[in-house]
Each structure stands twice: as C-alpha cells, then as structure tokens.
Amino acid sequence: MNTRFSEEDEAFRKEFSQWLADNLSGEFAVVKGRGGPGDEHALFEERHAWEKKMGADGWIGIAFPKEVGGRDLSLNQQVIFYEEYARARGPGRVGHIGEGLLGPTVIHFGSEEQKKRFIPGILSGETIWCQGYSEPDAGSDLANVKTRAELVGGEWVLNGQKVWTSGAAWSDWCFVVCRTDPDAKPKHKGISYILVPMRQEGVEVRPIEQMTGDSEFSEVFFNDARTAEENIVGNVNGGWKVSMGTLDFERGASTLGQQMLFHNELDEIIRIAKENGKSEDPVMRQRIADAWIGLRLQRYNALRSLSAAEGAAPGREAMITKIFWATWHRSLGKLAMDVLGARGEIADGAPYELSGLQRMYLFARSDTIYAGSNEIQRNIISERALGLPREPRPS
Ligand SMILES: Cc1cc2nc3c(=O)[nH]c(=O)nc-3n(C[C@H](O)[C@H](O)[C@H](O)COP(=O)(O)OP(=O)(O)OC[C@H]3O[C@@H](n4cnc5c(N)ncnc54)[C@H](O)[C@@H]3O)c2cc1C
Structure with missing residues (x-):
C-alpha cells in the first residue's frame, strides 16, 4: 500500500479529528481514555451513549460496504x-x-434479510453483541462444543453452557457456535452458527471476577433459550466455516486501532521512564527501543497484509499477527511494571483501584490465551501458512 496520504485522505483526517474535538468533550469528556483492556466495566452507560453518538454521525462501520449502510472507506x-x-x-x-x-x-x-435485520443496530451503536464460542470442554478444541440447538416448532431451542464470554453481561445478542448434529464425524461437521437474543428467560449470565478486579467476561447458561429459525448464519451443520470466517475478521483492520492504543501505552511508559530516571538505565533504554521497533513491525505487517487482501479476509501474512502482538503486549506489561519500579506494586485508590498501566499489565497476561492461544497460533502458522503435516488430533 501507499503509506503517503493523499490530499483527500488528509481532508478526511481533518474532518474526523475535528469531529472528535467537537464531540469528545462536554458530556463525553468523562469517557476519554476509559474502557480499555482491564477497564471494561468503566462507565458502560456513558460509553454506550458515546457509541450511539458515533453511530448517529456515521462513524461506525466505516469499512462496511455502502449497500448495507457503511462508508466503504479506503484502507488509508x-x-x-x-x-x-x-x-x-x-x-x-x-x-x-x-x-x-x-x-x-x-x-x-x-x-439479505439478515443484513437488513442486524447491520443497522451495529451501525447505530444500539445493539451490543458477544461471542459465544468457548465452553468448559471446548476452547482451543472448538469443534468439541456441546451446547445443543434443536429446531422445535419453527424456533431453535438451545441448551448448554458457554464460558469466558466477553461483554455478555451487557450484550443484547450472542453469536453462538452450537451443535446441531451430535453424531457428526468429524465433529466440526455437526456445528451451526446461530444468533440468539440474550435478554430472555432461558439465558442466565454469571459474571466471573478477573484478577484486574473487573468482570469483563461471564459464564452463560442456555436453558431452553429460544431464537427464530431464520437466525442461523450459513447452513444447518455448516457453521464451522462461518465461525472460522469470524476469526479471520478478528485479524482485520481493527488490529490497527489496537496498535494505536498500544502506542498510547508505550508513550506513557516512555513519559514515566523520563520522569523517574529509568530512561538513563542502558538495559531499560534497550527494552524501550525494542518495544518501539516491535510496534512498528506490527504496523507494517498489518498494512502489508490488509493491502494484499484488498478488502477480503486477510491471508497467510496475517497469520503471524495474533502471536506477535499478544507476545509483544504481554512483554510491554512487564516493561511497564519494571519502569514503574516499586510504584507498580502500589494501588493509589482503595480497595482495588488500579492505574491504567497496572490494569494493562494484568490484562495482558490473557492476551496470549484469548482469540487463540500462542500454541494454537503456532499450529495455525505451521499447518495453514507453511503447509506442514497436521498435528495428530483425537477423532
Ligand atoms: C480475556 C479473555 C476473553 C475471552 N473472551 C472470549 C469470548 O468473548 N468468547 C469466547 O467464546 N471465548 C472467549 N475467551 C476464551 C478463549 O477463547 C479461550 O480461553 C481460548 O480459546 C483457550 O481455550 P481454553 O481456555 O479452554 O484452554 P485450553 O484449550 O484448555 O488450553 C489449555 C492450554 O493447552 C494448550 N493447548 C490446547 N490445545 C493445544 C494443541 N493442540 N497444541 C498445543 N497446545 C495446546 C493451550 O495453548 C493452553 O496453553 C476469552 C478468554 C480470555 C482469557
């Protein structure tokens, strides 16, 4: 891709930065910098109001095609x-x-009906979604999901349990990977991808407290939960392809946004290092420089793989994305604590009010687990990118 921005691009930058300056103030000033990793509980209602403001002014789904109400903006x-x-x-x-x-x-x-039904709620910022993949016995081995969905009188009826479901406590809908054929062999051929409303009697959400003190994820129990027959994406028993497609989108342009957050974190670490003298320590300087280089590499690889994909799901180049950023970010957490020194171990507020960098350090421990652990990423790279023989799997 051409990383030089055109006049049109710069005009777009001006328009959006002006919109942010005009709107991320007044009633919304309070949400500035809040709700990042480990801070998801913060100001949910206010951040939801902000989401709706972004939607009302056309700043959600900027990459979605125009036919569904998006802006189809260029990668730049x-x-x-x-x-x-x-x-x-x-x-x-x-x-x-x-x-x-x-x-x-x-x-x-x-x-087409599903696009008309579900995309507007995303674009307006109204509808909040969560991802119902993992179960107690199905994490890395997702094909082992046991949550059962059966068609009864024109509705899917779901029974089973999901776990580690991020945002479940405040979500309106969940996309659930579930079993529609218990006898299918191999197991992934009996799976469907079903959209289920969360606010109903048959859905119970039990938040799990994390070491950040936050409850960003929950257990979700389906006890005769219901959803309309047409709320299945793809074919019955054809949900594996769809669920893998969703994971591919996770490596898409939104990773750029994540990198910008990392940038802010690294800037904060550099600011503290300069302030407390750690920047004079030659080892610390090397580690900070390494972190900066790692961030540039993430950016260039993301731009390279996204421009090669030309709007489609990213290809092989993107398969290193997850393991690289996750491992890098976990180390950044450690660097932050080392730069903070003893201050990293002290909570300023009682009883468990952590600073942004402390929360980041704790939450970053999970980066190498969710969205596919590092071990699973290595399997993906070896099998799908390098074409090595598949690792033996239980049938
Ligand atoms: C913060 C956070 C948020 C999450 N949000 C969601 C969410 O919104 N929705 C959702 O569905 N899930 C979510 N998850 C769950 C996440 O996807 C799983 O934790 C992850 O897939 C790993 O599954 P598991 O926990 O069952 O571990 P397991 O799969 O049991 O793995 C345990 C260990 O064994 C290793 N291992 C497993 N299989 C292999 C193999 N074949 N080869 C080598 N090593 C292997 C793993 O790498 C890991 O180290 C979240 C998790 C976290 C931490």
Missing part, C-alpha cells in the same frame, strides 16, 4: 480513523464485537 482512511481515535483518547468501544466480528460475518456469510 481506516488507518487515519484509528490513528485519530487513539490520538484523541477515544474510549474503549462497547460495540467492537458487533462492528469487528459479527457485522463482517453477516455481510460475508449472511442472507
């Missing part, structure tokens, strides 16, 4: 969007799972 303009959002310290987006995962999945695999 998406880069600018994320840069400016992070520069303005825009809050963690409560709608990011809908915009980043479910929206592209419905656009790519869904029916």
Whole structure:
C-alpha cells in the first residue's frame, strides 16, 4: 500500500479529528481514555451513549460496504480513523464485537434479510453483541462444543453452557457456535452458527471476577433459550466455516486501532521512564527501543497484509499477527511494571483501584490465551501458512 496520504485522505483526517474535538468533550469528556483492556466495566452507560453518538454521525462501520449502510472507506482512511481515535483518547468501544466480528460475518456469510435485520443496530451503536464460542470442554478444541440447538416448532431451542464470554453481561445478542448434529464425524461437521437474543428467560449470565478486579467476561447458561429459525448464519451443520470466517475478521483492520492504543501505552511508559530516571538505565533504554521497533513491525505487517487482501479476509501474512502482538503486549506489561519500579506494586485508590498501566499489565497476561492461544497460533502458522503435516488430533 501507499503509506503517503493523499490530499483527500488528509481532508478526511481533518474532518474526523475535528469531529472528535467537537464531540469528545462536554458530556463525553468523562469517557476519554476509559474502557480499555482491564477497564471494561468503566462507565458502560456513558460509553454506550458515546457509541450511539458515533453511530448517529456515521462513524461506525466505516469499512462496511455502502449497500448495507457503511462508508466503504479506503484502507488509508481506516488507518487515519484509528490513528485519530487513539490520538484523541477515544474510549474503549462497547460495540467492537458487533462492528469487528459479527457485522463482517453477516455481510460475508449472511442472507439479505439478515443484513437488513442486524447491520443497522451495529451501525447505530444500539445493539451490543458477544461471542459465544468457548465452553468448559471446548476452547482451543472448538469443534468439541456441546451446547445443543434443536429446531422445535419453527424456533431453535438451545441448551448448554458457554464460558469466558466477553461483554455478555451487557450484550443484547450472542453469536453462538452450537451443535446441531451430535453424531457428526468429524465433529466440526455437526456445528451451526446461530444468533440468539440474550435478554430472555432461558439465558442466565454469571459474571466471573478477573484478577484486574473487573468482570469483563461471564459464564452463560442456555436453558431452553429460544431464537427464530431464520437466525442461523450459513447452513444447518455448516457453521464451522462461518465461525472460522469470524476469526479471520478478528485479524482485520481493527488490529490497527489496537496498535494505536498500544502506542498510547508505550508513550506513557516512555513519559514515566523520563520522569523517574529509568530512561538513563542502558538495559531499560534497550527494552524501550525494542518495544518501539516491535510496534512498528506490527504496523507494517498489518498494512502489508490488509493491502494484499484488498478488502477480503486477510491471508497467510496475517497469520503471524495474533502471536506477535499478544507476545509483544504481554512483554510491554512487564516493561511497564519494571519502569514503574516499586510504584507498580502500589494501588493509589482503595480497595482495588488500579492505574491504567497496572490494569494493562494484568490484562495482558490473557492476551496470549484469548482469540487463540500462542500454541494454537503456532499450529495455525505451521499447518495453514507453511503447509506442514497436521498435528495428530483425537477423532
Ligand atoms: C480475556 C479473555 C476473553 C475471552 N473472551 C472470549 C469470548 O468473548 N468468547 C469466547 O467464546 N471465548 C472467549 N475467551 C476464551 C478463549 O477463547 C479461550 O480461553 C481460548 O480459546 C483457550 O481455550 P481454553 O481456555 O479452554 O484452554 P485450553 O484449550 O484448555 O488450553 C489449555 C492450554 O493447552 C494448550 N493447548 C490446547 N490445545 C493445544 C494443541 N493442540 N497444541 C498445543 N497446545 C495446546 C493451550 O495453548 C493452553 O496453553 C476469552 C478468554 C480470555 C482469557
């Protein structure tokens, strides 16, 4: 891609940064810089109001095609969007799972009716989605899901349990990977991808407290939960392809936004190092420089793989993305604590009010687990990118 921005791109930058300056103030000043990793509980209602404001002014789904109400913006303009959002310290987006995962999945695999039904709620910032993949016995081995969905009188009836479901406590809908054929062999051939409303009697959400003190994820129990027959994406028993497609979108342009947040974190670490003298320590200087180089590498690889994909799901180049950023970010957490020194171990507020960098350090421990652990990423790279023989799997 051409990383020089055109006049049109720069005009777009001006328009969006001005919009942020005009709107991320007054009643929304309070959400600035809040709701990032480990801080998801913060100011949910206010951040949801912010999400709706972004939607009302056309700043959600900027990469979605125009036919579904998006703006179909170029990759350069998406880069600018994320840069400016992070520069303005825009809050963690409560709608990011809908915009980043479910929206592209419905656009790519869904029916015309499903696009009409589900995309507007994402674009307006109204509807919050969560991802119902993992179960107690199905994490890395997702094909082992046991949550059962059966068609009864024109509705899917779901029974089973999901776990580690991010944002479940405040979500309106969940995209659930479930079993529609218990006898299928291999197991992944009996799986469907079903959209289920969360606010109903048959759905129970039990938040799990994390070591950040936050409850960003929950257990979700389906006890005769219901959804309409047409709320299945793809074919009955054809959900594996759809669920893998969603994971591909996770490696898409939204990773650029994440990198901008990392940028803010690294800037903060550098600021503290200069302030407390750690920047004079030659080892610390090397580690900070290494972190900066790692961030540049992430950016160039993301731009390279996204421009090669030309709007489609990213290809082989993108398969290193997850393991690289996750491992890098976990080390950044450690660097932050080492730069903070003894201060890293002290909570300023009682009883468990952690600073941004402390929360980042704790939450970053999970980066190498969710969205596919590092070990699973190595399997993906070896099998799908390098064509090595598949590792033996239980049937
Ligand atoms: C913060 C956070 C948020 C999450 N949000 C969501 C969410 O919104 N929705 C959702 O569905 N899930 C979510 N998850 C769950 C996440 O996807 C799983 O934790 C992850 O897939 C790993 O599954 P598991 O926890 O069952 O571990 P397991 O799969 O049991 O793995 C345990 C260990 O064994 C290793 N391992 C497993 N299989 C292999 C193999 N074949 N080869 C080598 N090593 C292997 C793993 O790498 C890991 O180290 C979240 C998790 C976290 C931490």
